Amino acid sequence: GPKVLQIPSHQIIDMGQMVTLNCDPVSNHLYFYWYKQILGQQMEFLVNFYNGKVMEKSKLFKDQFSVERPDGSYFTLKIQPTALEDSAVYFCASSLEGAPGNTLYFGEGSRLIVV
């Protein structure tokens, strides 16, 4: 089936440094999402993105977070600077259409450890 690729799968980073998580969505998909999952807790919505713009972001999407997708390249989540509480697994997802009820396709996640 359709695949979403995430790079890196794991990263350990010093607090205060910048990190960029990369997502290669399903090729014809137009809507992109980031979710955050802290160990033992549910996946929580961070942001969705369409046509070069953030559509909606949650309160977890702090000012230190940013997303972009330069033409034809990865959909990225950048955290600058990182904090200890940013340690989590970050899942990227994409969908063909943006209306509720459309299927989101997820990547395997990027595990971020901030020390």
Added chain:
Amino acid sequence: GDSVTQTEGLVTLTKGLPVMLNCTYQTTYSPFLFWYVQHLNEAPKLLLKSSTDNKRTEHQGFYATLHKSSSSFHLQKSSVQLSDSALYFCALSDYGSSGNKLIFGIGTLLSVKP
């Protein structure tokens, strides 16, 4: 706001037995309900979804019926297999937000033993 509740954190069963994983939700909008399954070291994948009240939806031997009267979308299978061992997430979306934002439950880990 919207929420999804999955009451069982871990369900352990012997192969061949039936299973029901509970999911209830809260929203003021007309809901779309999903079950995602995540096997170890893999991406979460859609198992089934529904927005139609009182209609059973099935996929790969699993089935669920959306009951708006009780705000429930429990996942069932009549005979579990070893390969069904995985993490199962119930999720909700609706027209109350911009775009297709999924709200997830905490997940239920299903462990099937020989």
